[in-house]
Amino acid sequence: MRVGGARTERVVGGFNAWMIALSRSPRWGRPVRKHFTVITYTGRRSGRTFTAPVGYRRKGDTVTIGVHVPNAKNWWRNFTGEGGPITLELDETPREGHAIARRDEKGRVTVTVQLTD
DSSP: OOOSOHHHHHHHHHHHHHHHHHHTOTTTHHHHHTTEEEEEEEOTTTOOEEEEEEEOEEETTEEEEEESSGGGOOGGGGGSTTOEEEEEEETTEEEEEEEEEEEOTTSOEEEEEEEOO
C-alpha cells in the first residue's frame, strides 16, 4: 500500500537529510547519536543503495529498531524472511550486521540487527 505522493516523499527526504546532517554535526551529533543512527542497505528488488536515519536501542551486539507507522514505510520490508545485510553508524563508525524484520500480532514492526563485525 502506497501512502502519500511526491510531496510526501520530498518532505520525508528533507527530514531524513536534516537528521543525517544533525547526527554528524560537531555540536549536536553526540546527543543525537545516542538515540538515532544512520542505516545503509541495498534494496532487494532495485539493487539501489539507500541511507536513512532511524531510532534505535542497543544491547551489546544487538540493535533493535522500532518502525513507527510501518504501513507507510517500505525500507523494513527488505529485511523480512531471512533478513539481509545492513550497515549502521555506531560510535561514529560504520558497523556491519544482519537485520531481520518481524511484525507482531498488533501490527508493530521491529527490525533486529545482529552486529557481525
